Amino acid sequence: MMIRWLCSVLRVRGKADLLLVFLFGASFAALPVFALLPSLWGFAAASAVSYLTDEMLHSRAPGFIRRLASLQMTRTMRFAARTAMLLALAERMNAPELLLVAALAVFTVHFAIMMLYSAVHRIIRARRTLPVIVRNLDMSGAGIPKQPPALLYRRFLRKLLHLDLPGHAALVAALAIGTWTVAYAGFALTIGLSVLALAALLWQLRRVRRMPTPDDVIAALNGQLADYRPQVALYFSFAAVSRDFMYQVNMWIETLERLDLRPLIVLRERPSFRFLSRTWIPVVCVPKADDVAKLDLSEVRVVLYPGNAGKNVHMLRIAEAKHVFIGHGDSDKLASSNRVSKVYDEIWVAGRAGRDRYQRVRHAISDKAIVEVGRPQLAPIRLHADHVPGPEPVVLYAPTWEGWSDDDCHTSLIPMGVTLVERLLAENVRVIYKPHPLTGKRSREAAEADAAIRELLRTDNERHGGAAAEAAIAAAQLRLKEIQTRLDELAGRLDGDDAQQTRDARVPDRDGAAEWQALNDEWHRVFWESRSGVRHHIIRKRLPSLYECFNQADMLISDVSSVVADFVASLKPYVLTNAHDLPDEDFRAAYTTAGGAYLLDRDCTRLPEILRSVREPRHDPMAPHRRTLKEYVLGPDRPTSMERFNAAALALAERAARELAEDAGEGLPRLTIPSQRTDSDNIAESAEVSALHQTDRTDPAEQTDPADLAGLVDPAG
Template identity: 70%
Template sequence: MLQPLRAALRIHTWGGFALALLLGASYAALPLFALLPHLWGFIAASAVSYVVDARLHRVEPAFIRRLAALRVDRVTRFLARDVLLLMLAVRMEAPEPVLAAGLFVLGAQFGMLVLYTALHRVIRRERALPVAVRNMDMGDAGIPKAPPAMLFRRYLRRMLHLDLPMHAGLLAGLATAGWTFTKAGYAVSLGLSALLLLALAAQVRRARRTPEREEIIATLNRQLADYRPEVALYFSFAAVSRDFMYQVNMWIETLENLDRRPLIILRERASFAYLSRTRLPVVCVPRADDLAQLELPDLKVVLYPGNAGKNVHMLRVAEAKHVFIGHGDSDKLASSNRVSKVYDEIWVAGRAGRDRYQRIRHAIDDAAIVEVGRPQLAPIRLHTEHVPGPLPTVLYAPTWEGWSDDDCHTSLIPMGTELVRALLDEGVRVLYKPHPLTGRRSEEAAAADQAIREMLDADNHRRQSADALPDSAVDPESRMQEIRERLDELAGRNRIGDDAQQTRDARMPEHTGSDEWHALEAEWHRLFWSRTGPSRHQVITGQLPTLYECFNQADILISDVSSVVADFVASLKPYVLTNANDLPDEEFRAAYTTAGGAYLLDRACTRLPEILRSVREPRHDPMALDRHTLKEYVLGPDQPTSMERFNTAVNTLAETALLHQQEQEPSGTLLVPALDADRAGLSRPEPS
């Protein structure tokens, strides 16, 4: 009964669930103690509500958002507590002037909060730029400084907590029957609120000095004219978050190694928060009309990692060649979408990708498909370089439930918990890496995901004594946190200020930072795996450890139909595809290319012990030869390297675009106003 309640409230841990219950209990107790009246009970409940509320914001933000959706937002909670305080004062027969003053202070505080919010929105509107920029010098744009962080960031929390002096003063007055502290508390709360309001009002005049849209775009076009980008990576997704930006981040290092000058074009402002480290110029242009004003006369090739409605805004650039490169090579329908016909070329990893598109008869011209490999797979170590640990390590990486039941390939719902239970019975170590979108559409998937986490955590506790780590003079957690902060700094994720401030401070990078980035990531991974021990189960959910580092740790992969499997093929290690519908082996292998080198796991997991023999007894690995054959079919040959083939494809298409431009008469502006995305017929992106 409690598990469905946790899922409904979006609470991820039992500790968070306990805090949520404590918050509810404190608010239930406040009116009871106010009506009795019971001063010390009210003080205790009030203190608990303040502390627990703040804690839940840090550890269970999804639950706080759910409360807001249920109309129990932060303002409502603070207002309810303050009103109940006044009710307590009435029940304890506080003097009328004290009650009247308290009511006035409470009303004035919330009135000033409304005015503060209005001014905050005015400043945000005035400072909103048509573009946001990274790694280009926008110092000449004349963008004013952002308001001080104390006034602008998390202002609601700051303003609401100014009720603390009033709260404490009135409770002190009720406890002592002397009202000096009460008057002082009223004055401090009212005075600080007014002071912050006046300070923010002074920032409005500065914000109004923000340059007009035309001036900002003109400055950006001067920078683009100096840089002269030839290749653009274009990305859009309506609900951008870290869950989707992997589609861009996976291509950054490949772009940095091109012969041509690359540019990254993003369409959603939230993208910047999750963009990885790069020395490349990055432009975020939310509106199609502003995108149409960018001057990119040297642009020859536009690369698209996903299918999105806003792609049409760039596809109308007739002078450039447009290429769908995707964000993984899987057997899902999205990897052979008819929508891809709108692009000039489709770049796939190997022959398998070409054949997948050819199944869509009369849709994609074979000449438009180019095999370029997967440059991102270089960090994956071969099985011959792998050193096994004391226990077989199984990486279970199920895909998510998809946008609909038609494209639902996840094994979590039909067999996920049974599979993990069987793995634990086999005495192996489990690395569980769910897809970032797991549980977004299906509550069943979310419940299975939570159950697996709890099973692994319980088994870790049983193994704790055997997994005791040696004492170390160095605290790995603190060093890992330092590394994360430096990685965020290199990626530009911890820059202070809004988009306008970050654009104001944008400069060309003095160095690439890639060597330091890779060294820090390697050190972080070394500390992470040594800290957790060689036998401890792990639930991997963040950007670190990376997926490919999990590949390098694993002896075998268990996954569903997804690009994760195609990438793992590069290691030549054994891997397993879940066959949740118990299709005949021949039918399953015929339907999914990557099944050609896979062990197939039935829904009841009866084949699991025999499959694990391929790890425990490496000589007993009947699918080894099939994996070697499949690797070239799916990912292409080892020579020339994927990076060389990708670079050659860019250069060849750029030369073709130049030739076609020379054959045509000049057409004026490069970008023209785009069509409505709804009429473009493009599908939403499909995470692999």
């Protein structure tokens, strides 16, 4: 337990990294001791260990390095301290005064050159910062020069600092043998290499003078957009963007690729561009609002918004297009029926439940503005009938995060998460634990509960022989890494800075989708097979995906979130946490997805009875309610979600074009459908689905009545 606690405090992954931290700390602490004794060989050994462990920790434990930096022990400070200790050792060993002065001058000049190099590097980076970043459009004509060589440009501080090694090693050798010319030779090498590196970077500075102006880059992009003529755009912005948020965009990519309109993705934050999944769709990242206004989006008729963000107003200003809030999941949370949604022309929801949810926001959203389009992303989820449970139930615990404030905090982690996992372990089930990516980012209590749950699962794995499976996991890592590398290549994650990636942007080959899917399937197969001997799984990364975890599980336990609505598609048993112990009737009245759920109290006393629905499939009284709820929440199976989504996009684009023509006093224009998707059967099918789409909007009473879901009692209660 003490080791786990130390790993958590020091932000390292395991015992091996913890040993490196102790070696690093001990070697650094020994430097002043050996310098003052003085002990040359003790100092040399401690210095070598400190160099090596410092480098290893940078790659193995970046969290620990960041913790050091927060305590003002940056890499530069550590190198400076090591140099000061070396000079103290030389003085204590009665080195000649001239040698000491030369050593001090050399190391001072080395640090001065490093500062100048950093300044030049900053200038180059600033000059290479483009107003846009582009993928999947041919930007070869923009005139963007190549990035400086990686040797000079990437991780430059790390390389420059290590140029003190010749001087350090030579001074130690000179103190050992008493021949000072060795020290001077090492000093000359340190200064010579530093000056050479600076000169090479200054030469690269000349090349950035040929960088095109921001207006030239945008003009080149607009030329490509004019040739491509996008008709529908997905627009995404998030101020604190990271890989944790990009699922909101990535979940819609395949749907966009299958539309009968030419799609475009517009991002607003540079980091989000790096976490985008594979797509052939043109992608443009435009950080500044003024540059968004310069984009040629004259033929875009529909703009889709997966999230509500302040920067959405920069796209909402486009009057020629219709603006649609599509969200990133169908949740019962209050945020999923926000009054802010009134600014959009339409709100697309999965099923009748979404319509009813918005109607509860009185005097805000018009019923005519709500369109039911299903959830096209749910196709990979296997149905309950196609799932074969193993001898021990597999329970997926996927709690939501703590939200932006305590008012919208729905997570079960804080009030009951640890108790729940303890009870699951006592019930002899296998657990897949997949918390929300943002878990613990705001609440310390949530972070502590998350850490406690992971510790419980690790300990239980060890008790059930999980250590024996480490060999199989290690053997699979190489193949998983190979697959991941190829997936990154297909996703367009190229080497180089943003300007280099824009320079290398080309129109992609659309045939990569088949290889992408095959590799994705193989990754998941290798992952689960290699971990067949592991009892519990803690999923913290993007892969394995949430839907693959759905397919592995016999039951879901979660909080009020879009995860539950998506899991409903599987028709498997699922559980909603009732952490505040509301009466069942009140809970089901408040949250639509509770209509087909087993409700779990805060103390988890109902858990044994709930698990009977998995252990004894015939004892599953909520099964018929889940079937009714599925259509209510996600819409009918026919027409398919993709057909309904496509029809909604076409209908809205036609409406936008018609209104634009009416405003201009022209005749009714015909919306141009991309040639690869214009066969007569497809158009006829879209027209038919469009008619159904209009019927859904004007006569919702023919769909599943929410009253059918009312009055359900929890059989497990």
